[in-house]
Amino acid sequence: MNQMTEIALENAITSAARPLDAKMRGRDVNVFYGAKQALFDVNLDIGERQVTALIGPSGCGKSTFLRCLNRMNDTIDIARIDGSITLDGQDIYDPKIDVVELRARVGMVFQKPNPFPKSIFENVAYGPKIHGLASNKTDLEEIVVTSLKKASLYEEVKDRLHEPGTGLSGGQQQRLCIARAIAVSPEVILMDEPCSALDPIATAKIEELIDELRANFTIVIVTHSMQQAARVSQRTAFFHLGVLVEEGATEQIFTAPSDKRTQDYVTGRFG
Amino acid sequence: MAGQHIVASFDEELGQIDRLIRDMGDLGQAMVLGATQSLLDNDVPLAQRVISDDVVMDARQRELDERAIALIAKRQPMAQDLRAVVGAIRMASDLERIGDLAKNISKRVSAVGSGAMQRKLSHSIDTMSQLVRAQLAGVIDNYVGRNPQALVTLRADDENIDVQYTAVFRELLTYMMEDPRNITACTHLLFCAKNLERIGDHATNIAENAYYVMVGQQLPLHRPKLDETSISARPA
Numbered sequence: 001m002n003q004m005t006e007i008a009l010e011n012a013i014t015s016a017a018r019p020l021d022a023k024m025r026g027r028d029v030n031v032f033y034g035a036k037q038a039l040f041d042v043n044l045d046i047g048e049r050q051v052t053a054l055i056g057p058s059g060c061g062k063s064t065f066l067r068c069l070n071r072m073n074d075t076i077d078i079a080r081i082d083g084s085i086t087l088d089g090q091d092i093y094d095p096k097i098d099v100v101e102l103r104a105r106v107g108m109v110f111q112k113p114n115p116f117p118k119s120i121f122e123n124v125a126y127g128p129k130i131h132g133l134a135s136n137k138t139d140l141e142e143i144v145v146t147s148l149k150k151a152s153l154y155e156e157v158k159d160r161l162h163e164p165g166t167g168l169s170g171g172q173q174q175r176l177c178i179a180r181a182i183a184v185s186p187e188v189i190l191m192d193e194p195c196s197a198l199d200p201i202a203t204a205k206i207e208e209l210i211d212e213l214r215a216n217f218t219i220v221i222v223t224h225s226m227q228q229a230a231r232v233s234q235r236t237a238f239f240h241l242g243v244l245v246e247e248g249a250t251e252q253i254f255t256a257p258s259d260k261r262t263q264d265y266v267t268g269r270f271g
Numbered sequence: 272m273a274g275q276h277i278v279a280s281f282d283e284e285l286g287q288i289d290r291l292i293r294d295m296g297d298l299g300q301a302m303v304l305g306a307t308q309s310l311l312d313n314d315v316p317l318a319q320r321v322i323s324d325d326v327v328m329d330a331r332q333r334e335l336d337e338r339a340i341a342l343i344a345k346r347q348p349m350a351q352d353l354r355a356v357v358g359a360i361r362m363a364s365d366l367e368r369i370g371d372l373a374k375n376i377s378k379r380v381s382a383v384g385s386g387a388m389q390r391k392l393s394h395s396i397d398t399m400s401q402l403v404r405a406q407l408a409g410v411i412d413n414y415v416g417r418n419p420q421a422l423v424t425l426r427a428d429d430e431n432i433d434v435q436y437t438a439v440f441r442e443l444l445t446y447m448m449e450d451p452r453n454i455t456a457c458t459h460l461l462f463c464a465k466n467l468e469r470i471g472d473h474a475t476n477i478a479e480n481a482y483y484v485m486v487g488q489q490l491p492l493h494r495p496k497l498d499e500t501s502i503s504a505r506p507a
Binding site (some may be wrong): 255263 | 276277281347348349350353480
């Protein structure tokens with residue numbers, strides 16, 4: 001192999017794992033819950049159309065950081081954040097920002113599937129309706145079907161779209177929640193341990209789905225499963241005690257991390 | 272291996288794999304020494320011992336493979352643990368090949384016989400064997416002692432073995448040209464020298480793997496060459 005080929009090959013291998021254009025940027029992010037500081041000077045870029053995994057032991061601040069990305073922490077009275085977080089260069093904590101619109105651009109999927117107590121169709125149609133994304137019934141139906149297809153759920157539910165969403169299996173409910181998040185055409189999807197309540201088969205389906213979704217969406221996933229982070233993400237950030245210890249290409253983090261704390265965590269030397 | 276796992280049995284399993292590599296390394300060195308000694312002294316019982324040691328080597332490699340596969344399945348190792356397990360599988364495979372090559376040398380002992388030929392050549396073969404054994408011992412010691420920098424130097428030293436092999440090759444050619452009756456013994460000795468040279472290459476592979484296990488980075492693909500003679504392509 002000549003040197004040029006080697007360089008080309010190396011570029012091809014690493015390009016997938018490089019931080020592409022940052023969709024979101026966190027700069028010097030500090031978060032306090034009352035007097036307790038939960039995050040310390042976090043600087044992290046979220047690459048566009050990549051999956052970024054946030055890992056770390058419980059209480060390390062990874063979910064806190066995730067919740068900062070669509071201002072979910074606003075719902076907690078004692079939470080205070082300083083530093084800046086931008087979406088396409090725009091500060092999302094700017095007072096002029098419409099939080100409802102922000103959450104449509106930065107959607108969220110939670111740990112426990114939480115479909116509305118409505119039909120499968122209504123679960124997906126709700127967001128587009130309130131955001132005025134469909135001008136008529138046909139448009140709305142199209143959005144629902146497309147979203148269900150993108151969430152790899154349509155084939156399983158197409159004959160019972162008007163049955164309750166809560167009647168689906170856990171894995172199907174989680175894909176319904178993903179379809180609901182996709183329906184408002186978000187740019188970023190945040191996932192907080194989306195598979196922790198699912199069996200291995202349902203988990204595999206969600207992981208496959210995440211891999212497909214990254215062609216169109218920027219995804220940030222918090223997971224306790226190191227193997228899951230290794231499988232689905234291109235970039236991984238390791239948090240410990242509120243500090244972002246190390247961020248890098250996922251392969252690097254799981255095969256040869258540079259920080260001792262990351263090494264100890266990913267190899268199961270402390271929890 | 273720095274730090275202990277939360278699950279103590281994980282450490283034990285990694286320790287068992289590491290011990291098997293050391294055992295195979297020790298056995299490999301003993302086999303190369305025995306093979307050379309049996310060749311130089313025309314010691315057929317010693318050659319037989321080396322041949323039977325290869326069975327032990329093969330069994331250890333199988334045991335290591337099984338333990339490594341089971342560990343991957345059970346623990347899903349990450350970072351240095353993953354490198355240690357995958358590196359061990361690869362090192363074991365090189366050590367197993369070293370065993371095969373030593374066995375092959377021993378199998379030729381009776382065919383070479385105890386004529387004047389191997390007495391003439393004993394010095395060159397012995398020198399080559401010493402280089403190979405030093406190389407192998409250095410690689411195993413520095414893996415056990417976790418000394419990656421020394422492995423970089425050792426890897427470059429393989430070149431000396433190649434140079435010595437070229438010298439042995441030329442010497443054998445001379446004897447064969449001198450008297451065609453030497454051809455049979457010389458051909459066997461040539462294979463023995465080639466086997467020693469290949470053992471050196473496997474030691475180099477082990478050095479590269481051991482370096483990756485410890486440091487997490489691959490050594491550059493190419494190492495500098497002193498001996499550019501392509502003797503296999505243009506022997507004369």
